[in-house]
Amino acid sequence: MSETTTDGAERRTISLSLNGSPLQVDVYPWITALDLLREQLDLIGTKKGCDHGQCGACTVLLDGRRVNACLTLAVMLDGHQLTTIEGLADGDELHPMQRAFVKNDAFQCGYCTPGQICSAVGLAGEGRIKDASDIRERMSGNLCRCGAYSNILAAIEEALPETAKAVRS
16 A cells, blocks of 8 residues: 655555554655664664664574665565564563673673674574574674674673573564
């Protein structure tokens, strides 16, 4: 369904599951998922870093797979399931990956942390990790300006088994 506004631009109505809840929202065809989340839906956990898909700060889970929200058009979300950092916890109970990041002090400024955590959860669902070098390689699209990589690695290694089990069940 589309709606033409007075300025001639068409908005599209999309339906998706956002953090486990059904949602219908009108978007312009050029709006990114990142801008939809932050500017229209006030979900500011997902960060805007480079806005070019190079830093991973905007990583979210689309149907369980990690994607850069800055490179994903909002209209592409129609009929899909989107999970942001806000949707990982179960009420007051943190997701195992979130708990591991806190326990291992896997953040400094915290700006990249939502993208790091979402990427790590997606990574767990991929089921391809054999060792720490695999984690480093597969997380290489998520940059940390503070250099907390050793703690991020420790957190992912700790939470990976429990997260992978939960993702696959």
